[in-house]
Amino acid sequence: MNTKNKIALVTGGSRGLGRNMAIALAKKGLDVILTYNSNLKAAEEVVAEIESLGQKAFAFQLDTGNLNAFDKFFKEVTEHLKAETGNSHFDFLINNAGTALYALAKDTTEAQMDSIFNIHYKGVFFLTQKALPYMNDGGGIINISSGLTRITMPGSSVYGSIKSAVESLTRYLAKELGDRRIRVNVVAPGAIETDFGGGRTRDNKEINAHIASLTALGRVGLPDDIGGVVAFLCTEEAYWINGQRLEVSGGQAI
Secondary structure (H helix, E strand, C coil), X not given: CCCCCCEEEECCCCCHHHHHHHHHHHXXXXXXXXXXXXXXXXXXXXXXXXXXXXXXXXXXXXXXXXXXXXXXXXXXXXXXXXXHHCCCCEEEEEECCCCCXXXXXXXXXXXXXXXXXXXXXXXXXXXXXXXXXXXXXXXXXXXXXXXXXXXXXXXXXXXXXXXXXXXXXXXXXXXXXXXXXXXXXXXXXXXXXXXXHHHHHHHCHHHHHHHHHCECCCCCECCHHHHHHHXXXXXXXXXXXXXXXXXXXXXXXX
């Protein structure tokens, strides 16, 4: 695919899986806009790495749980794109930003649920809605879900069920945006060694070993296992993949 001058927006692109996605996209020849919540230094390091690959990258602060910030965010992004490229539009949106919640249903508070709902569902829904006027026809949207929509683990009832809602939303968006040739898919990682959720999968040896024992390929996932799949979905080779859930888990709990 000729990805020259294509631009992808990755939320939560300063760390973990988002960082890996942003760099994988750059390796495919795309320019990248990435967002960070609070760690500007980490975002600048990702920008520098992407630029070392010969692609353009820009970082903007965004809390995806703060819906009131979206208009200002897109004003900043589109004005920057207009100044840099002569065009305020971009091609791909990767809804990746998020936080974890580990709490049994009997212990979950309304405040915890509201936070996860705002970040992982309302934030995804309305950021996408506000992005659509600035997206080029023929582009794509990738929503990041979780293996926890299929694999039931105690303590993930809120997170898993809200991610299930995102998967349903993905199919609706794929149908509604078909006339613009914007394809919409879900990537659902299994357990991955990152700092997500305090790094428990990465740092807790018992959890890590247990997940590895349940996984057909015999280990826990790494960020490099995910970023390339997201980047692939932003190529023309993946054009006929639409409205689909791609679990990337190494065969966890099959």
